[in-house]
Amino acid sequence: MDWNYTKIFLAVYRTGSATKAALMLGMSESTLFRHLSNYERKTGQLFIRHSRLSYTLTKLGESILSSALEIESLYAKMEREIDKRDDLASAQVILTAPTSYSYFIVPLLINQLAQDHPEIRIDLKVSNHNLSLNAHQADIALRVTNTPPNNYIGRKVTSVGWSVFCSQNYEFESRPPRQLHELANYRIIGGSGELATIPAYEWIEKNCVENCVTTSDDFFALSHLVKCNQGIAILPDEFELHPLLKLFSVEEFLKNSLWVLKHRDVRQVKRVSLVEKCLIKILADKLRIEKHPR
CATH class of the missing domain: 3.40.190.290 (D-Maltodextrin-Binding Protein; domain 2)
Known part of the structure; x- marks a missing residue:
């Protein structure tokens, strides 16, 4: 079974949309639809298509979901182990951030890294949807949430009203x-x-x-x-x-929290830690920072 098919299956499941899944995976919608159709020819129908923007799992899709998540977790664990050995030899750090922060914070981060750590290259995934750190879709996530997942570590930077x-x-x-x-x-x-x-x-x-x-x-x-x-x-x-x-x-509406997060398994990866520290410092310079380690 091709692992890429499993990634597409999980992306469509998480976003509920072929359009959003294609954006998440960095491919065209037509390519995603072709791969998903090939997958379903081998397995059977996995999704009910209400529209391009509304996909829900069939009973067959529900039956393979837990296995697909386990496969994803194993692949991600392998990649994180390789990352630990590569350290700075592999200079790319994948960062996911919402659109607004991507436009006005990430350029400052890239400028600072160019001065302090020119060997590090940022791969920016602009998304207002949560990319999975478990699946190694990102090394660091800048997220606005009041409920960060327990298997992630990081810092609450500030409250966002x-x-x-x-x-x-x-x-x-x-x-x-x-x-x-x-x-x-x-x-x-x-x-x-x-x-x-x-x-x-x-x-x-x-x-x-x-x-x-x-x-x-x-x-x-x-x-x-x-x-x-x-x-x-x-x-x-x-x-x-x-x-x-x-x-x-x-003041009438509940505040959210801005977090810089990474998976526990990459906490010893030097290039990830360097980017994390640099990002937190830039946010601290631009926003009122609060010390909330996790």
């Missing part, structure tokens, strides 16, 4: 809003897709639907719409790093 932002040159007819309930009087950009289930955007849908001029399912796209004067938006506090104007903080 919510604020209201507009463009630097936004022209208000009167004074800017200063409280959440005042947003009903302004042009608002809301969330759709997965973002629609976040409390901040549920609040907009409930209280500002008449003045919600557009929506997006991506934080970075939301921030760009704000930058282009399409309206004002509620965004995570990390967008203070972006060329936007923060109007006020919103």
Whole structure:
């Protein structure tokens, strides 16, 4: 059995989508679909296809899931053991980060590594979805979560709250809003897709639907719409790093936590530790850091 088929099977299972799985694996959607079809010709139907963006497991798919996860874990363990021996001889470190941090933090990291450790090369996986450290899809993960997995180690860098932002040159007819309930009087950009289930955007849908001029399912796209004067938006506090104007903080919504994480098995890999320390220092320079070792 080709291991690549198992990787595709697990990627589609985790994302529930052929499109997102292809992005995760760095291949075209047509290539992924061809490989998955070949796999299913050998095994039987593994997924029910509701649409390109909605795949669910069949009973056959459910029956092989635990075995596929075990195979993935074994391959990842082999790769981590090889990494330990390679140390700095293998200079690549795979980093996964959300879109916003990838645009504004990772370039600073690469610049610093070029000065201090030019032998290290970053392979950046831009994703707002969790890539698996267990499967060695990444060496280091920059994640916004309140529940980091127990088999990962790392540090909580800071708490990430919510604020209201507009463009630097936004022209208000009167004074800017200063409280959440005042947003009903302004042009608002809301969330759709997965973002629609976040409390901040549920609040907009409930209280500002008449003045919600557009929506997006991506934080970075939301921030760009704000930058282009399409309206004002509620965004995570990390967008203070972006060329936007923060109007006020919103305390009504639960804060998340920003973590720098790695798998326990790579804690002795020198190049991973060097990148981890450099990344934490850069985040500490840009954000209010909290000391929370795990």
